[in-house]
Amino acid sequence: MRFSKQSAGLVAVGLISAMALTACGGSDDGGGDSESGATGTGTVVFGESTDFPENLYQFISAGNATSVQNIMGRILPSTYNVAPDFSVAWDENVLASEPTLSTDGGTQVNTYEINPDAVWSDGTPITADDFAFTWNANRSADPADGGCESVLSTNGYANIASVEGSGDGNKTVTVTYAEPYADWQSLFTGMIPAHLMANEDPVAQCATTTAGWPIDQGIVGDISGGPFQLKKENIDVGNQEVTLTPNPEWWGEPAGVASLVVKNIGNDPTTAVQALQNQEIGVIYPQPQLDLVSQIENLEPNVTSDITFGLSFEHLDFNTTDVHLADPLVRQAFGQALDRQEIVDQTVGQFSDDAQVLNNRLYVNNQPEYQDNAPEQYKQADPEGAKALLTQAGYTIGADGIATHPQRGPLNIQIDTTANNPLRETTITVMIPQLKAAGINATFSANPDIFADVDKPRSLVAGGFQAALFAWVSTPFVSSNQSIYYSPDNGLGQNYSRTGTPEIDALLAQMVSQPDPAQAADLANQVDVALWEQLATIPLYQKPTFIAYQSSIQNVEDNASQAGPLWNAEKWTVAE
Amino acid sequence: MFFFTIRRVVSSVFVLLASSLLVFALCAASFDPLARERIRQPPPTAEYLASRAEALGLNDPFFQRYWDWLSGVVRGDFGTTVNGTEVADQLGGRILVTGRMIVLAIVVAVLLAMVVGVIGAVRQYKPSDYAFTFLAYLLIALPTFWFAAILKEFVAGGVNDLFGKRLLYTIGEQSPGISATGADAWTIWTDRLGHLVLPTLSLALLSFAAWSRFQRSAMLDVLGSDYMRLARAKGLSYRRTVWKHGLRNALIPLTTVVALGVGTLFGGAVITEQVFVWNGMGRYLLQDGIGDGDINVVLGWLLVSAVFVVLFNLIADILYAVLDPRIRLA
Numbered sequence: 001m002r003f004s005k006q007s008a009g010l011v012a013v014g015l016i017s018a019m020a021l022t023a024c025g026g027s028d029d030g031g032g033d034s035e036s037g038a039t040g041t042g043t044v045v046f047g048e049s050t051d052f053p054e055n056l057y058q059f060i061s062a063g064n065a066t067s068v069q070n071i072m073g074r075i076l077p078s079t080y081n082v083a084p085d086f087s088v089a090w091d092e093n094v095l096a097s098e099p100t101l102s103t104d105g106g107t108q109v110n111t112y113e114i115n116p117d118a119v120w121s122d123g124t125p126i127t128a129d130d131f132a133f134t135w136n137a138n139r140s141a142d143p144a145d146g147g148c149e150s151v152l153s154t155n156g157y158a159n160i161a162s163v164e165g166s167g168d169g170n171k172t173v174t175v176t177y178a179e180p181y182a183d184w185q186s187l188f189t190g191m192i193p194a195h196l197m198a199n200e201d202p203v204a205q206c207a208t209t210t211a212g213w214p215i216d217q218g219i220v221g222d223i224s225g226g227p228f229q230l231k232k233e234n235i236d237v238g239n240q241e242v243t244l245t246p247n248p249e250w251w252g253e254p255a256g257v258a259s260l261v262v263k264n265i266g267n268d269p270t271t272a273v274q275a276l277q278n279q280e281i282g283v284i285y286p287q288p289q290l291d292l293v294s295q296i297e298n299l300e301p302n303v304t305s306d307i308t309f310g311l312s313f314e315h316l317d318f319n320t321t322d323v324h325l326a327d328p329l330v331r332q333a334f335g336q337a338l339d340r341q342e343i344v345d346q347t348v349g350q351f352s353d354d355a356q357v358l359n360n361r362l363y364v365n366n367q368p369e370y371q372d373n374a375p376e377q378y379k380q381a382d383p384e385g386a387k388a389l390l391t392q393a394g395y396t397i398g399a400d401g402i403a404t405h406p407q408r409g410p411l412n413i414q415i416d417t418t419a420n421n422p423l424r425e426t427t428i429t430v431m432i433p434q435l436k437a438a439g440i441n442a443t444f445s446a447n448p449d450i451f452a453d454v455d456k457p458r459s460l461v462a463g464g465f466q467a468a469l470f471a472w473v474s475t476p477f478v479s480s481n482q483s484i485y486y487s488p489d490n491g492l493g494q495n496y497s498r499t500g501t502p503e504i505d506a507l508l509a510q511m512v513s514q515p516d517p518a519q520a521a522d523l524a525n526q527v528d529v530a531l532w533e534q535l536a537t538i539p540l541y542q543k544p545t546f547i548a549y550q551s552s553i554q555n556v557e558d559n560a561s562q563a564g565p566l567w568n569a570e571k572w573t574v575a576e
Numbered sequence: 577m578f579f580f581t582i583r584r585v586v587s588s589v590f591v592l593l594a595s596s597l598l599v600f601a602l603c604a605a606s607f608d609p610l611a612r613e614r615i616r617q618p619p620p621t622a623e624y625l626a627s628r629a630e631a632l633g634l635n636d637p638f639f640q641r642y643w644d645w646l647s648g649v650v651r652g653d654f655g656t657t658v659n660g661t662e663v664a665d666q667l668g669g670r671i672l673v674t675g676r677m678i679v680l681a682i683v684v685a686v687l688l689a690m691v692v693g694v695i696g697a698v699r700q701y702k703p704s705d706y707a708f709t710f711l712a713y714l715l716i717a718l719p720t721f722w723f724a725a726i727l728k729e730f731v732a733g734g735v736n737d738l739f740g741k742r743l744l745y746t747i748g749e750q751s752p753g754i755s756a757t758g759a760d761a762w763t764i765w766t767d768r769l770g771h772l773v774l775p776t777l778s779l780a781l782l783s784f785a786a787w788s789r790f791q792r793s794a795m796l797d798v799l800g801s802d803y804m805r806l807a808r809a810k811g812l813s814y815r816r817t818v819w820k821h822g823l824r825n826a827l828i829p830l831t832t833v834v835a836l837g838v839g840t841l842f843g844g845a846v847i848t849e850q851v852f853v854w855n856g857m858g859r860y861l862l863q864d865g866i867g868d869g870d871i872n873v874v875l876g877w878l879l880v881s882a883v884f885v886v887l888f889n890l891i892a893d894i895l896y897a898v899l900d901p902r903i904r905l906a
Contacts, residue, residue, distance in 0.1 A: 043757060051868075054659035061659070062660050141624060149623075149627045216661075216665070237669075238670075238855060239750060239755075240855045241753065258757075259757055261752040261756070263748070263752040265748075266853055266859070270725055270851075271747060274728045274729060274746045275747045278746050280742075280745055280752070281747070451615050452608055452611065453614065479618065480617045483618050493619060
């Protein structure tokens with residue numbers, strides 16, 4: 001091996017030297033990054049690892065991508081932002097004061113004061129009209145009601161009865177809800193410009209929405225209401241990169257760099273490391289893998305990196321229509337048999353000592369609202385206790401150590417997960433002997449159809465599985481949890497364990513219509529306590545996120561929420 | 577020759593039809609363009625999913641879907657991606673990107689193969705022959721992605737360290753943002769050259785290795801033939817016989833191999849593009865096509881690649897006749 005590398009390298013060096021010499025004269029190092037440019041504030045290149053946007057309009061399917069959010073989060077104004085510690089704070093650039101919430105007489109009313117200085121990049125003031133238009137464009141998917149079928153989601157906006165403007169320059173916005181909505185802070189995020197898009201005719205309006213902002217045409221009017229602007233001429237579809245420049249009309253603290261390039265570099269970890277090493281890329285945000293993390297750490301001190309734990313978490317789902325798992329005692333035995341600390345140590349614990357067992361389904365460990373709701377018996381492995389539960393359920397432990405039920409047969413549980421996912425494979429591999437010690441014969445199954453539609457019998461939706469390991473994404477906004485834990489009587493939603501209780505349903509219903517964030521969080525934790533009792537799902541661990549950047553770039557900080565790694569890109573500066 | 581060409585083109589059309597039908601069937605059976613939507617939290621409504629499926633034509637019978645696609649292609653409409661981008665708009669630019677890499681790689685590889693093959697044959701069993709033989713087998717044995725990664729790690733790093741500045745690049749066709757930040761044409765040109773070196777080399781060296789073996793054995797065949805001896809007996813110099821009579825005849829087998837190898841190179845370029853982040857046809861297939869479960873993208877790629885392969889086979893056949901007047905195409 002040693003010889004082969006060297007000789008191949010040797011010949012190549014010779015050839016390249018010859019070729020490089022031809023390129024040598026006059027090449028003044030065309031690298032567009034940290035060198036000081038004409039503006040003196042430099043360029044940062046962000047290596048996007050997911051994809052290249054096809055459409056920049058986030059309220060339709062084609063624009064519903066992480067890569068789009070990373071860019072548009074710096075361009076379109078929002079009322080609230082999620083900070084790296086997952087707290088939610090009002091945007092002090094867009095708004096003049098903290099929005100108010102009133103629930104007098106059971107009617108939710110929010111009032112926003114827009115910053116008097118807030119203007120779009122063409123000079124038009126940002127007003128209540130933009131709020132009203134953002135609501136109007138997303139409130140309904142029903143054309144008969146003046147809505148539009150291509151709207152990605154009407155959640156929250158559908159609850160609003162009216163959006164009215166008043167005050168000096170139409171800068172005061174009063175939003176009145178027909179039905180209270182817990183996650184009102186998640187609305188009016190990435191607001192769209194009424195003066196460029198609004199149309200009286202709902203059909204024409206829907207056509208505008210459906211078309212969105214295709215990448216080759218750019219954002220309508222090159223508009224921006226944020227620190228950066230994306231001009232059409234700076235979109236390079238062929239090279240899959242966009243160059244953001246400071247918004248000249250931005251009224252807040254100006255951006256620290258002259259340009260921010262977002263380039264799709266794909267998800268190959270070696271590519272990202274080598275590009276970072278060769279200083280072609282400033283910041284990367286790849287899916288963490290162990291060898292990637294160690295390779296990056298070898299690049300210190302030129303490169304700085306950081307592992308944090310994000311909102312995405314792995315969990316086990318039990319199918320309660322399965323003959324064994326329908327029995328709560330079997331599910332409890334399963335829970336008691338698992339040593340979740342060992343699972344964490346063997347998986348995400350390898351990335352960082354900060355990895356913890358997740359004991360909550362609605363909040364992850366580092367969210368401010370997180371509570372450890374797990375009953376004591378699930379906090380350490382207790383194979384004997386698990387066996388006792390199985391015996392109580394009518395199982396007998398056979399000579400092979402496997403529990404068998406006179407009617408249900410041997411306790412064989414197949415745990416399905418996505419194909420080609422080493423982290424999940426390890427998780428199940430660690431579980432299998434733990435379960436075996438308690439008489440449960442678990443097996444690993446890579447199921448390529450796990451997220452497929454009902455036409456694939458082994459999909460989660462079709463229900464052809466016993467137990468499944470996959471991820472959910474937590475959020476500071478609680479309402480997305482409803483469809484996961486609501487009883488199947490209300491429609492399956494994402495309740496793949498196919499069970500529920502009236503108590504949980506009632507709590508969920510209260511939770512999603514509680515506009516006070518503190519009270520909603522309290523209800524969410526009550527839901528989780530009830531879910532521990534039901535034990536149709538078991539949370540395991542948060543997944544890590546990983547950011548790495550040239551040490552010459554200041555103020556880079558991971559934000560593992562939907563805000564993404566570019567959340568504070570306007571604060572980035574490049575050392576001269 | 578004219579009728580031969582016509583006949584070949586007509587039969588190629590049937591090959592293209594059959595392959596597109598097969599690939600369409602495979603993609604239609606395995607792709608699920610709505611998978612991304614279904615795992616959204618909170619989930620989309622059933623009506624929303626139904627309207628998406630309807631818009632993408634997923635509910636139509638298989639042959640109707642194929643017919644819709646085929647009739648579009650005949651009109652020059654390759655359809656749109658799941659996210660609504662025109663496939664035809666993407667194909668043009670991407671062919672140029674991949675083409676730039678492949679054409680350059682072929683030129684480099686053919687020249688190298690000819691030189692190394694001829695030297696190997698003329699100096700058979702001399703140390704230089706053994707050295708090139710060893711090198712060729714080594715390169716044949718190397719997987720593309722690994723070789724490319726080695727080039728990036730050691731060659732790019734080594735050369736850049738040697739010159740104390742960045743001459744070779746590991747990703748992209750040009751430095752990110754270089755056009756947007758207003759660099760002059762010369763800077764952009766040299767920058768692109770710096771980006772072109774490693775991908776071209778990685779593709780060229782792997783093809784050259786096999787081709788040089790063909791060239792060497794063809795040359796050996798020719799060197800031992802009667803007409804070569806006759807040419808020498810007529811009093812021609814050794815150098816002249818090898819150049820005028822030997823090499824020309826020995827190029828015929830290489831022509832076949834190279835023309836057929838273009839298809840392989842297209843396949844090799846898929847990996848090379850992936851490793852060097854060149855947004856050509858290969859990345860289009862892997863990321864936008866297979867990655868996103870997008871049938872129109874995969875078929876667009878298939879058609880373009882198949883046309884390339886067919887075209888180069890045809891060129892090979894025609895070159896036979898040019899190189900060897902005894903071959904008649906009829």
